Amino acid sequence: MPNVATVLKAEIRRLAKQEIRAEVGRTKQAVVHYRHEIALLKRELREQGKNIAFLQSREQERLGQAPAAEEPPADVRFSARSVRAQRRRLGLSAEDYGKLIGVSALTVYSWEAGKSRPRKAQLAALVAVRGLGKRAACQRLELLAKTSRRAR
Numbered sequence: 001m002p003n004v005a006t007v008l009k010a011e012i013r014r015l016a017k018q019e020i021r022a023e024v025g026r027t028k029q030a031v032v033h034y035r036h037e038i039a040l041l042k043r044e045l046r047e048q049g050k051n052i053a054f055l056q057s058r059e060q061e062r063l064g065q066a067p068a069a070e071e072p073p074a075d076v077r078f079s080a081r082s083v084r085a086q087r088r089r090l091g092l093s094a095e096d097y098g099k100l101i102g103v104s105a106l107t108v109y110s111w112e113a114g115k116s117r118p119r120k121a122q123l124a125a126l127v128a129v130r131g132l133g134k135r136a137a138c139q140r141l142e143l144l145a146k147t148s149r150r151a152r
Helices: 004-063 080-090 094-101 105-113 120-130 134-151
Strands: none
Touching: 080 094, 080 105, 080 120, 094 105, 094 120, 094 134
């Protein structure tokens, strides 16, 4: 005849496994449900990103601007001296130069001082502004000022 303690341990083990399976089953169902929701949200986010990019390109076409490159060419290098020289060549203040690029005057000063470096999108904007002359830069600043007044 088996020992009562052995039988009791076996029964407790069986009941514990049964409870664990039930809990794990609920958790697995929740995980499947959350993964499904995450996949739906990712698809929706991707779709919204496409819509935003499309609307931005339409707005740039409407304003007569060339679309900004997403990433600068691989061979583009950043130089603090070149930023300062570019800004002075255009005859712009740091604030106006920053407006052209889409950053603050303080950011332009920190780039010129070599304290920080532009991000990829900002580097692409720097490359786009590099080819502008004084007149084109002034026209673009006026256009930016008009659009910001309209937005208010």
